[in-house]
Amino acid sequence: MNPKEYFAQLAKERAKRPAIRASGLEALQRLVPIAQHDSGQSRTVGRFLLGLYNGVAYSFNLVELRGLDEPLFEDCLVVLRLDRRPEREVHEYFKNGDAIWTDFRKRWGKQ
Template sequence: MTPKEYFAQIAKESAERPAIRAAGLEALQRLVPIAQRDSGQSHTIGRFLLGLYNGVAYPFNLVELRGLDTPLFEDCLSVLRLDRRPEQEVHEYFKGGDAIWADFRKRWGKQ
């Protein structure tokens, strides 16, 4: 990639960032309540969110995403796009996020 192409890509990503942020935050608002439930999809989403929170302590196997319903899969991709260039830690988007993610660690962190 030439310097000109690199800077064009950066400019494109900057222009797209507001839409990526909005879609990611909307998706995150949908995913967190599902991760707080007790289902197979809750497990996958909880582990995915923990992986974004701390991928070293809570590694996530991307193959698990294959088991999600399509809308949930798409929401995970939107959150991943949001977190690609993080403005803040994923749990910080929520009031009480530390407590929410502490619950995720208890529920899904040892699986």
């Protein structure tokens, strides 16, 4: 890719960012309550969110996403797109985000 094409691609990405942010925040709002419950899908979503929070400490195997229902799977992909160019840490989108992610660490931090 030459420099002109590269900068054109960056401009397109910047133009899409508001929509990516809006849809990502909506999906994140749906995923957090799922991770706060106690099911197999909750575990997967919780571990996914922990992986975004700190992928070194809480590695996440992407194969686990295969076990999610379609809407949850899609929400994870949308949140991943949001976090691709993070404006803030994933837990910072929530009031009491530190407490929420502390709960996730206790609940889902162990494999």
